[in-house]
Amino acid sequence: MIPNWLMKRASLSPEAPALSFEGETLSYAELYDRAMDHAGKLRAAGLHAGSRAALLGGTSAEMAVLIHGCLLAGVEMVLLNVRLTAEEIGYQLGDAAADLLICEDFCIPQTGSANCGALSYSDFSRLPAHPVEPEREWQDDRTLTIMYTSGTTGFPKGVRQTAGNHTASAVSAVLNSGLRDGDAWLHMMPLFHISGFSILARAVLYGTEVRLFRKFDAYLAAEEIGSGRVSGMSAVAVTLERLLTEFERSGRTVPETFRTLLAGGGPVPVNYLERAQRIGLPVLQTYGMTETSSQTATLSAGDALRKIGSAGKPLFFSDIRIEGAAGPGSRGEILIRGPHVTKGYVGRHSGKGALQDGWLHSGDIGYFDEDGFLFVSDRRSDLIISGGENIYPAEIEEVLAAHPAVKEAGVCAMRDEKWGAVPAAFIKTTGPQQLDPEDLEIFCRERLAAYKVPKVFRFIEEMPRNSSNKLMRSRLRELAADENVDRQH
Structure with a gap:
């Protein structure tokens, strides 16, 4: 049995600050009252x-x-990415069998493909609050959230996250990082991502404050940290670099009260970590995924300086092994198990179990060093991580293949100074006719979120394939590297 987080927290520390946003701070009692109104x-x-x-x-x-x-x-909540197109949102709504869509008013144009009832937040806020008996406790396997992550088949997978998953993740995190009176977390992450949701979950379990902002802002982040108002925040590599630049530009100092900057969403360049050391910003790399309800391994503060580049050790309730590893330094697929791991998927992937022999196969390659610290070598060979967003090439290829003049399409990552990586597309046409890259870009923008649209379209005569006729993405990445060099000259 797991108590309803907010109900329990409001009874334990009703006057403690819970949520600050645009100049207003709600106590836990006030947050509970407002949430109960929304429940009605x-x-x-x-x-x-x-x-x-x-x-x-x-x-x-x-x-x-x-x-x-x-x-x-x-x-149950299906948390949708606001950067998706109407077509992508329509697919996820149908796959999840959502009963109702509630959207903020600025998202209304993206709801044209909704196949369920829909309410704008303005209309929702005008509804009368009916009497409601709150759910006081949850069984461990009670589904709380569903978040979509792209699948290698090109069809996004709806990951089912339970009360037990989220609670185990939050407890493991605090056992690693510790808890002090007055702790507050700077929240500049999307709420629909597992990282953003997990910040809310952890805060209400710990009884700490969330200082919420609409989006990442390097100046405001540096101000919040420098003022001593927050003790931690989460970031991805691209936002970490902007924060470092702001600290270096402004000459601000990092107070000792700021203890943790969790850096996830992909590998962090060593140069960023070295810059962070110079200004005293405690960056702790972390490794996790939607299927593990956020963190599964995190580098502790005490090890941050001597284990640069490591994602740390498995958290308290996590177990990680490297498939086929012969010993320290031996690379293989990262396998994960523990109470934080998803129970499975919904919709078209519901018949596919998340675990094999009790382990989640991450698809990521990594190794343990001689001291038991995890190093992630590659984030899935095909995966493109662009500014913390996960992009699977197969999804883009499926869209491109629908163009009448495209015979074959191959997509891979191309390095980018701003976003870390962006998609690059290689096209084999159906005939001798010429295709305009701008037309392909427009075609993709109508069907894909902006961050998934390839930044380069290159036409080739033959797609590189191996003897089994499988696409050789390693060769595409070599071609993309050449393309990137050409772009910069």
Whole structure:
């Protein structure tokens, strides 16, 4: 049995600060009251315990309260990425069998393909709050959230995350990083990502404050950290670099009260870590995925300086092994198990178990050193990580293949100074006719989120394939590297 997080926290520390946003700070008692009002509105919208609501919106107090309202009302949440197109959102709504879509007003243009009822947040806020008996406790396997992650087949997978998953993740994190009076977390991550949601979950379990901002802003982040108002924050490599630049430009100092900057979403360049050391910013690399409800390994503060580049050791409830590893330094696929690992998927992937022989096969390659610290060598050979967003080439290839003049398409990562990596597309046409790259870009923009649209389109006569007729992405990456050199000259 797991107590409803907010209900329990509001009874334990009602006056403690819970959520700050745009000049307003809510105590846990006030957050509970607002969330209960939203739970009543969910009932008025026809949702009951066990219903499934899709939420589409940015990072705001309104969305944070709505998330807690769903948790109180027992409504499962499908958290949708606001950067997706209407077509992509329509697919996820149908695959998850959502009962209702609630979206912030600015997202209304993206809801044209919705195959369920839809409410703007403005309309939702005007609903009367019906009486609701909050869900006081959850069974360990109670589904709380569903988040979509791209699959290698090109079809996104709906990952089912339970009360047990999220709670185990939060408890493991605090056993690693510790907890002090007055701790507050700077939240500039999307709420629909596992990293953003996990910050809310951890805060309410720990009884700490979340200082919420609509988006990442290097100046404001440096100000929050430098003022001593926050003790931790989460970032990806591209936002970490911007924060480092701001600290270096402004000459601000990092107070001792700031203890943790969790860096995830892909490898962090060693140069960034060295720059962070010079200004006293404690960057701790972490490794996790949607299927593990955020962190599964994190470098502790005490080891940060001597193990640069490591993702740390498995957290308390996590178990990690390297498949086929002969010993320290031996690389293989990273396998994970523990109570934080998903119970499975929904929709078209529901028949596919998440575990094989009790282990989640991450698809990532890594190794343990002689001291038992995890190093992640590659984030899935095909995966493109662009500014913390995961992009699978197969999804883009499927879109390109639908173009009448495209015979074959191959997509891979190309290095990019700003985003770390961006997609590059290689095209074999159906005939001698010429294709305009701008036309292909428009074709993709109509069907893919902007960050998934290839930044380079290159036409080739034959797609590189091996003897088994499989696409050789390693060769595409070599071609993309040449293309990137040409772009810079």
